Amino acid sequence: MAKQLDYHTIREIFRRFQAAEPEPKGELEHVNAYTLLVAVALSAQATDAGVNKATRALFKVADTPEKMLALGEEGLTEHIKTIGLFRQKAKNVIRLSRILVEQYDGEVPSSRAALQALPGVGRKTANVVLNMWFEQPAQAVDTHIFRVGNRTGIAPGKDVAAVERAIEDHIPAEFQRHAHHWLILHGRYICTARKPRCGDCIIRDLCPYEEKTL
Structure with missing residues (x-):
């Protein structure tokens, strides 16, 4: 050191x-705050390139938490099975999507505490979203x-x-x-x-x- x-x-x-x-710019592809959150959550122990390859098709059909819930865990799993830990990540994305719909009207919160309370979202993921989408330092x-x-x-x-x-x-x-x-x-x-x-x-x-x- x-x-x-x-x-x-x-x-x-x-x-x-x-x-x-x-x-x-960050290298994870996204179209809104929600897809950024999902992409970052999926990128744990995976490469940005690998995540982008999986999410290009995914985000065409599920770019909001409502659409992700409609796709369902099995449908999501099919899209992300090339990514490490895909089964647990699929469960987390579905759970966080449900929370966003039920508690935040489908919007991604701009609070670190609220973000970290979501399944599969740690401090690093929260900080990426706060920085890249909400332009916080x-x-x-x-x-x-x-x-x-x-x-x-x-x-x-x-x-x-x-x-x-x-x-x-x-x-x-x-x-x-x-x-x-x-x-x-x-x-x-x-x-x-x-x-x-x-x-x-x-x-x-x-x-x-x-x-x-x-």
Whole structure:
């Protein structure tokens, strides 16, 4: 774990991220808040590409909780059986859809507590929805962000909660809105787990990682 970088270094890192990608986007395909929520819930222990492949057809027939309930658990299972843990995920999506209809008039709530109370929705999923749909500066820490945060010293922490707090505490407010997307994309395509592409890294000169690759 690298030491926490100073404010000015972090500011320069995110200035570069912003210059390279002013409006970073999540890679899960969705058409509204509900389909985003479902896609993120399905993405646990699965790749975004794998989820997108399954949900393209699904969301054409079930893009609201009402339509998802009409499709039913068996119908949903047929659409998502290529995704890991699909049976439990299907149960959760049907249950959360019923709650949305019965308690929220079919709308996705913009409260983290309300989102986390839904079946199969943890803090990370809630934060993705809050950030991507409701444009709140919520930080969804996945394996990529955890690795990049610790490797670079941008947001070091021993667990996901500590890294989330470090992002909130040390990244300048003006970059909070897109911080988790920049970090995810950097971890997914540049600062990879086994062999980081340091030669292609725009923050290489600011990164303290000792095992840099050429």
